[in-house]
Amino acid sequence: MTRLPVISGKDVVKALNKMGYVVVRQKGSHLRLKANDESGRKPLTVPLHDPIKPGLLRHIIKDANLTVEEFVNLL
Numbered sequence: 001m002t003r004l005p006v007i008s009g010k011d012v013v014k015a016l017n018k019m020g021y022v023v024v025r026q027k028g029s030h031l032r033l034k035a036n037d038e039s040g041r042k043p044l045t046v047p048l049h050d051p052i053k054p055g056l057l058r059h060i061i062k063d064a065n066l067t068v069e070e071f072v073n074l075l
Helices: 010-019 054-063 067-074
Strands: 023-027 030-035 044-047
Touching: 010 023, 010 030, 010 044, 010 067, 044 054, 054 067
Parallel strands: none
Antiparallel strands: 023 030, 030 044
């Protein structure tokens, strides 16, 4: 099992951009992302914190329909 990386919110957004998410809006330090295709993936909210807490990162990865290994490969 791959370990969860310790990364910032900016790095999470970069990885999600590679799989087709785009930034829709920002309010304060939180970005709202939406999948730009018709895959039925959930919209995501990513805080621009450094680092993102492990539980929140797991939740973001799960909502993006990824495994930890797939997410790490996007980095």
